[in-house]
Amino acid sequence: MPLAVLEFPRIDPVLVSLGPFAIRWYALAYIVGILLGWMYARALIRNERLWGGPAPLTVVDFDDFVVWVTLGIILGGRTGYVLFYNFDLFVADPLKIVKLWEGGMSFHGGFLGCVAAVVLFARSRGLSIPTVGDLTCAVAPIGILLGRLANFINGELWGRPAPDVPWAMVFPGGGPLPRHPSQLYEAGLEGLALFLLLFFAVRAGALKRPGLTVGLFACFYAVARSFCEFFREPDPQLGFLWGGMTMGMLLSVPLFLAGVGFVVHALRRPPLGRATPAEAA
Structure with a gap:
């Protein structure tokens, strides 16, 4: 056992209660993440230097897209959790699917939901699918960062036992061992470091190559998530899977491969400033 174990900061998961209604930190993380991401995306669209000219979409386009991507995050995240992590539970009690306040969202499902939103919206507006995806991925780490902090406040998704780590904590519901x-x-890693990577990539010209930001996001997130899975306790209903891997690791493999494909494809095409309209589409 370590000489001293850090005390878990017992923050009430409910920020404000108004009669039967409650505002939870977890819900607030989603709301603030979407709002900050929307504001950042608008700033990126207005900065013509990042695109080598006017952006291929307008601020109004992205304003409308926010509704689509919000639905994609929520529906995809919940569907992914049901299918990937707790299918038997929801088969036994299907009404739990709509009880979002009880927790249960999957990043990989949310990512697929965002992909669907990007494709459907871009096609409906005649916009470049990779470009809309680039903007979405450039701002996504903001929400991931806030979401993981909310997970910590909720005392959920704790790590594996770490009796010799001085910053280990005893989590409520996680048993007596420091974790x-x-x-x-x-x-x-998935939030702050990924945001900084994409921040500097965008300023180095990544948005001029449609799909490059998507690829960088997918590759880095997959590696960061897989690394963190070595410290995170596997979901009890799943445990360790094939080869000792966790579900988070397994789902990150196709994400990484897709990211590599996007990076290679983007680097093989000329940047927006030199591409024809047909090539940029």
Whole structure:
């Protein structure tokens, strides 16, 4: 056992209660993440230097897209959790599917939901699918960061036992053993580090190559998530899967491969400033 174990900061998961209604930190993380991402995306669209000229979509386009991507995140995230992590539970009690306040969202499902939203919206507006995807991925780490911090506040998705780690914590519901605060590891890597990577990539011209930001996002997230899975306790209903891997690791493999494909394809095409309209589409 370590000489001292950090005390878990017992923050009430409910921020404000108004009669039967409650505002939870987890819900607030989604709301604030979407709002901050929307504001950042608008700033990127207005900065012509990042695109080598006027952006291929307008601020109004992205304003309308926010509704689509919000639905994609929620529906995809919940559907992914049901299919990938707890299918038997929801088969036994289908009404639990709509009880979002009880928790249960999958990043990989949410990512697929965003992909669907990007494709459907871009096609409906005649916009470049990779370009809309690039903007979405450039701002996504903001929501991931806030979501992982909310996971920590909720005392959920804790890490594996770490009796010799001085910053280990005893989580409510996690048993008597001190554990890795893996939610904070994920917030730092999947959120902050990924945001900074894409921030500098965008300023180095990534948006001029449609699909490059999507690829960088997918590759880095897959690696960061797989690394963090070594410290995160597997979901009890699943445990360790093939080869000792977790579900998060297995789902990150196709995500990484898809990211590599996007990066290679984007780098083989001329940047927007030199491409014809047909090539940029």
